[in-house]
Amino acid sequence: MKMRTLLPTLLLALPLAACTDHGTDAAKSISDTGSSIGRSVQQATDKARKEMSTGNFKLSVDGLPTAEITPAGALLIEGKDVVTTPVQRAQLLEYRHQVEGIAMAGMDIGVAGANLGVKAAGEALKGVFSGQTEGIEQRVNAEADKLKVQAKGLCDKLPAMLATQQALAASLPAFAPYATMDQTDVDGCDE
DSSP: OOHHHHHHHHHHTHHHHHHHTOHHHHHHHHHHHHHHHHHHHHHHHHHHHHHHHHSOEEEOOTTSOOEEEOTTSOEEETTEEEOOOHHHHHHHHHHHHHHHHHHHHHHHHHHHHHHHHHHHHHHHHHHHHHTOOTTHHHHHHHHHHHHHHHHHHHHHHHHHHHHHHHHHHHHOTTTGGGOOOOHHHHHTTTO
């Protein structure tokens, strides 16, 4: 985040702060709003996590009926159970768990990113009102760098997921048309 893009907007708020003499109140209001937004985002992701762990994982490919992997490792195509061996069921469960893990870690990064954005706005506003803007950009960038490392961690999980998907597609022909991930997805992940 560049301070020079945020500062002009915040500077427009200075006259209002001077007139009302509530600069710290405005910064606190931003902080409170950020907390509220963070809680709302967290509640939404908690709901999504629960649905993901208890619901069927849907696989959609243009021109094909919807396939689903249940929490128990069954493969459904058009709502009908595909007969699988214990090994195939274990592969389905492993693939499902890998996808869930990546999705849940992605949600964590999204929540942290939303919180960082609100925190950065609050810090910038407080800095403008207090006249102490030194170091804000560095602190925010340091937090953003941590998120980049977490995102890179997601990319590091893709090769294993691709291998599981390919093994599953080879052992379970009904799953093969839904195995759309390929090496370009892995190679292009952290670009």
